[in-house]
Amino acid sequence: MKKILVIATFLIATVSFAQNKNAKASFEVDGVCMMCKDRIEKACIKTKGVKSANWNVQTHELRLIYNEGKTSLDDVKKNILAVGHDLKDIKASDEAYNSVHPCCKYRDEEVKGDHK
Template structure:
């Protein structure tokens, strides 16, 4: 009986340990504010400069950033912080005012007038 309990305990521990294993190629996505191709380049560059990010693609229309990351080296929060540090808001982090203020005029995504101008260009 003791051996059975021991075997069950070992199996339980091994299953729980493998469930916590971090993925080498985890797919992650989240929203990032921006309005133009300059924003796209800045967002993707900030993501790719984050250690452990292998792939980054930001969609201008949907504002969705798709990543492939090595979870052993980074996580989504770290990447979001790096993106906020270059001037773009995410759900978790807001860009510092001084960084946002230094963005190019057409990249001021918080300004409703700029957003409307970009919507007109797409039509």
């Protein structure tokens, strides 16, 4: 019985230490302006475990620092999609996209041109 407790304690300790509390990630998120930047970053920060989110308007790169023990990249991505922004490989629902401000309609070529 004592061996089982020691092994269980070791496994729990290993799992908790294996999770990076300052994991870094970056990926592409569509948007065109500073309002998009605010919306994207707020969606990330509202995700429990995200410590830092910085989206670049020109490159569309989102850089994150997050606690892997509290959240996953999938959770962060779901929150970004929910506020109407596409990821490189996943599009936000039409309902979410239509909720963004008219100047933020990044799928519209005319709007993109207005922000250059």
